[in-house]
Amino acid sequence: MLYLIGLGLSEKEISLKAFELLTKIDNIYLDTYTNYFDFDLLWLENSLNKKVSPLSREDIEKNPLFLETAKKEDVALLVSGDPLVATTHTDILLRANKKGIQTKVLHSSSIYSAIAETGLHIYRFGKTASIPYPEENFFPRSFYDVTIENKERNLHTMLLLDVKKEKNLFMNPKEAIDILKRLDENNNIKDIVVISRISHENQRIIYGDMEELAKFEKEFYGPPPHTLVIPAELHFAEEEYLLTLAEIYKNSKNK
Ligand SMILES: C[S@@+](CC[C@H](N)C(=O)[O-])C[C@H]1O[C@@H](n2cnc3c(N)ncnc32)[C@H](O)[C@@H]1O
Structure with a gap:
């Protein structure tokens, strides 16, 4: 067995x-x-x-x-x-x-249920995607297309970050946000939620503008594992929860 x-x-x-x-x-x-x-x-x-x-x-x-x-x-x-x-x-x-x-x-x-600790309603998540490490002649973008499709349907997107255990590589939010920014030429992505080490003593949930979060170095986010969420339009209860319980990095705190 x-x-x-x-x-x-x-x-x-x-x-x-x-x-x-x-x-x-x-x-x-x-x-x-x-x-x-x-x-x-x-x-x-x-x-x-x-x-x-x-x-x-x-x-x-x-x-x-x-x-x-x-x-x-x-x-x-x-x-x-x-x-x-x-x-x-x-x-x-x-x-x-x-x-x-x-x-x-x-x-x-699982990360699939623990993601609800962001306050984002679990039934409002669309297809999940993973952000892979770009390779020499290949810059993957299918996760970005999934994100935009979900956004068009007003659904949140959970983005898992690449794990290449054989090479001891675990993607950090800095790398993931830089990859997203490269693909997001039309500025479709405004906000990001970063969920780090959920269910660990040192777990963190960070909510901010992509531009603000892109300014931080990888050390700011701490050790893996991390997941990103690109939220759809927030329901008022989701927004209240995030603004109350997450670390916020937004241009205007009133947003
Ligand atoms: C291949 S998935 C495996 C998921 C696992 N089987 C589960 O049910 O949670 C691995 C990815 O999930 C995410 N992840 C797993 N544990 C996490 C945690 N505690 N906090 C944040 N993200 C996590 C990370 O993006 C990581 O790269």
């Missing part, structure tokens, strides 16, 4: 159900590449008195030995956030299924 288990957004957000299950499983692996992984799993290893083995993208996608083990024994693959949100893990379930391995998913907290 293969169990895909969500760790949630920070330490100790794993469900009690999943924790109890892990006490009975000896093959425990960790996906290290779909998110910036900064929380300590020692507490989990110590509480279970078991080892959690890290797996790289290659171990999971190209050479999934853990699936061979799952043919004979129970295997748990731990994933940050919810295991099926914004990751490629439905593919693992399909591959396991084709090998005749039974699977079960244990869900957990």
